[in-house]
Amino acid sequence: xxxxxxxxxxxxxxxxxxxxxxxxxxxxxxxxxxxxxxxxxxxxxxxxxxxxxxxxxxxxxxxxxxxxxxxxxxxxxxxxxxxxxxxxxxxxxxxxxxxxxxxxxxxxxxx
Amino acid sequence: xxxxxxxxxxxxxxxxxxxxxxxxxxxxxxxxxxxxxxxxxxxxxxxxxxxxxxxxxxxxxxxxxxxxxxxxxxxxxxxxxxxxxxxxxxxxxxxxxxxxxxxxxxxxxxxxxx
Numbered sequence: 426x427x428x429x430x431x432x433x434x435x436x437x438x439x440x441x442x443x444x445x446x447x448x449x450x451x452x453x454x455x456x457x458x459x460x461x462x463x464x465x466x467x468x469x470x471x472x473x474x475x476x477x478x479x480x481x482x483x484x485x486x487x488x489x490x491x492x493x494x495x496x497x498x499x500x501x502x503x504x505x506x507x508x509x510x511x512x513x514x515x516x517x518x519x520x521x522x523x524x525x526x527x528x529x530x531x532x533x534x535x536x
Numbered sequence: 537x538x539x540x541x542x543x544x545x546x547x548x549x550x551x552x553x554x555x556x557x558x559x560x561x562x563x564x565x566x567x568x569x570x571x572x573x574x575x576x577x578x579x580x581x582x583x584x585x586x587x588x589x590x591x592x593x594x595x596x597x598x599x600x601x602x603x604x605x606x607x608x609x610x611x612x613x614x615x616x617x618x619x620x621x622x623x624x625x626x627x628x629x630x631x632x633x634x635x636x637x638x639x640x641x642x643x644x645x646x647x648x649x650x
Contacts (some may be wrong), residue, residue, distance in 0.1 A: 429618065467643070469641045476636070516579075518635035518636050520635065526571075
């Protein structure tokens with residue numbers, strides 16, 4: 426089945442710096458790649474997603490890039506702020522019509 | 537529209553007992569997926585229901601089961617609870633049974649097994 430891996434597991438950045446989280450996947454049939462943000466004690470919420478026919482997508486300070494050949498996609502957060510501190514999950518659609526999630530990255534923004 | 541709701545929010549059970557969790561999807565959504573979230577393991581897929589039918593199942597033992605009602609509300613049942621079943625159980629809804637639509641998560645049910 427689909428295997429989604431996230432690196433690094435924990436990332437600490439200074440406020441104002443950029444943060445990058447990378448995910449790799451194994452299923453060639455994957456064509457949808459969402460990113461979810463989960464703040465402490467809250468539910469995961471979609472922050473951005475990308476489909477396989479697009480290489481990059483941007484929404485204000487957040488961007489996602491996709492490299493289908495290498496089977497990896499990355500989340501980029503620019504000008505980080507304390508409210509960006511959270512766990513971020515990447516996911517990939519699978520050939521059997523579900524989402525496979527990575528184990529999550531803890532991002533800590535240091536004021 | 538109201539978001540996905542889950543009840544109860546917290547549960548404490550003892551080993552060997554069984555538990556039933558409930559999920560009400562966003563109005564109009566017909567697909568409900570269930571996930572188990574534990575520290576360091578991320579979101580592990582349990583199963584998905586669409587139009588009262590189980591469409592997909594993850595790699596969990598038969599003690600984990602679910603069902604969906606005609607109003608799309610879904611329940612998940614865990615029998616013969618084990619300590620390792622302690623986790624946050626999340627459900628997510630989407631309009632149809634497809635892996636390429638946004639899934640909207642509920643707040644989760646925190647299950648503690650003593």
